Amino acid sequence: MNSILVVLETRNGALRPASLEALGAARALADAKGGSVLALATETAELDLAQLGSAGADQVFQCERAQHSAESSAATAAKLAQEKACDVVFLAATVRGRDLTPRIAALLDTGFAADCTAIDPENMVFTRPVYAGKALLQVRVTGPVVVASLRPNFFSPANRSHQANLESFAAEAGASEVVAIEAAASGRPDVAEASRVVAGGRGLGAAENWGLLEAVADAIPGAALGASRAVVDAGWRPHSEQVGQTGKTVAPELYIAAGISGAIQHLAGMNSSKVIVAINKDADAPIFQHATYGIVGDVKDVLPVLAEELKKIQN
Ligand SMILES: Cc1cc2nc3c(=O)[nH]c(=O)nc-3n(C[C@H](O)[C@H](O)[C@H](O)COP(=O)(O)OP(=O)(O)OC[C@H]3O[C@@H](n4cnc5c(N)ncnc54)[C@H](O)[C@@H]3O)c2cc1C
Numbered sequence: 001m002n003s004i005l006v007v008l009e010t011r012n013g014a015l016r017p018a019s020l021e022a023l024g025a026a027r028a029l030a031d032a033k034g035g036s037v038l039a040l041a042t043e044t045a046e047l048d049l050a051q052l053g054s055a056g057a058d059q060v061f062q063c064e065r066a067q068h069s070a071e072s073s074a075a076t077a078a079k080l081a082q083e084k085a086c087d088v089v090f091l092a093a094t095v096r097g098r099d100l101t102p103r104i105a106a107l108l109d110t111g112f113a114a115d116c117t118a119i120d121p122e123n124m125v126f127t128r129p130v131y132a133g134k135a136l137l138q139v140r141v142t143g144p145v146v147v148a149s150l151r152p153n154f155f156s157p158a159n160r161s162h163q164a165n166l167e168s169f170a171a172e173a174g175a176s177e178v179v180a181i182e183a184a185a186s187g188r189p190d191v192a193e194a195s196r197v198v199a200g201g202r203g204l205g206a207a208e209n210w211g212l213l214e215a216v217a218d219a220i221p222g223a224a225l226g227a228s229r230a231v232v233d234a235g236w237r238p239h240s241e242q243v244g245q246t247g248k249t250v251a252p253e254l255y256i257a258a259g260i261s262g263a264i265q266h267l268a269g270m271n272s273s274k275v276i277v278a279i280n281k282d283a284d285a286p287i288f289q290h291a292t293y294g295i296v297g298d299v300k301d302v303l304p305v306l307a308e309e310l311k312k313i314q315n
Pocket residue numbers: 200201202203204205227228229230231242243244245246247248258259260261262263264265266269279280281282285297298299300
């Protein structure tokens with residue numbers, strides 16, 4: 001193998017954690033098959049070369065450009081992949097990664113494996129969950145370059161002592177330009193990337209009761225808020241927090257499901273979580289069949305006690 005290119009994702013000048021995981025996957029592949037790991041930031045960002053080197057990168061390329069645009073970023077990544085004769089291109093399967101992956105594959109005249117959760121380096125076969133996680137697809141890309149997007153929280157950054165080299169790279173122009181991105185500032189991490197998620201369902205009863213859930217999230221460092229579709233459809237929470245088949249797929253270390261029944265479409269988005277804590281007043285709720293720990297009780301009673309106890313642990 002010659003080299004593997006990882007297209008980094010930055011937002012407001014900061015690197016997204018899922019990009020470090022993609023670098024770790026690339027490092028593991030390069031260690032197994034030989035070759036170097038290149039990383040590309042298609043927009044100006046504060047890059048920590050020791051962090052990128054530790055996660056797996058040998059060489060980092062950076063464009064001097066204010067704002068990401070899908071067309072331009074894909075063209076830039078494809079150009080670098082061609083110039084450096086890369087055999088593999090990895091991206092994180094985030095919203096942006098899902099946008100870029102097929103564009104890059106098309107520009108390189110190859111195929112891609114989307115939303116992968118495992119890699120068999122020997123046979124270059126990627127695992128991809130389909131049908132809401134009920135089946136696992138084994139995908140091999142037969143085109144000249146292997147392009148794949150990797151699901152966040154399934155791969156780990158490498159942990160080595162290495163400082164990556166930095167080089168600048170000229171961005172390709174696109175036919176459209178993003179002039180600004182205005183995100184609703186929640187102050188919490190993205191639910192798809194957080195290692196701890198506190199999610200609520202219709203059992204919370206009303207949007208006004210979300211404070212009960214927020215108090216629990218506040219007591220868990222780095223916790224994101226999640227929601228079931230019922231809650232999003234009711235307008236209690238934004239769609240960006242929805243977990244499930246038509247929302248985000250998460251795989252945190254800890255997933256607290258409060259007042260969520262455990263419908264198959266919700267499970268599809270979170271049943272890879274390492275530890276699942278379910279709180280539901282119905283002892284027969286399906287979520288309990290998937291929970292590591294179950295609390296049968298009313299969320300209005302349980303959540304304040306949980307928040308209080310978690311705060312004590314923090315202190
Ligand atoms: C094509 C399709 C795609 C879908 N995509 C998604 C998706 O991406 N994500 C998703 O979540 N859903 C999705 N759904 C909807 C899904 O089928 C369920 O309707 C939804 O997940 C239910 O949300 P819920 O668990 O919050 O509500 P409910 O099913 O109403 O469950 C509420 C739960 O709260 C419990 N409860 C009630 N009051 C209390 C209380 N005071 N204390 C404790 N527990 C209490 C109840 O016992 C119940 O188990 C999809 C459906 C379809 C058809």
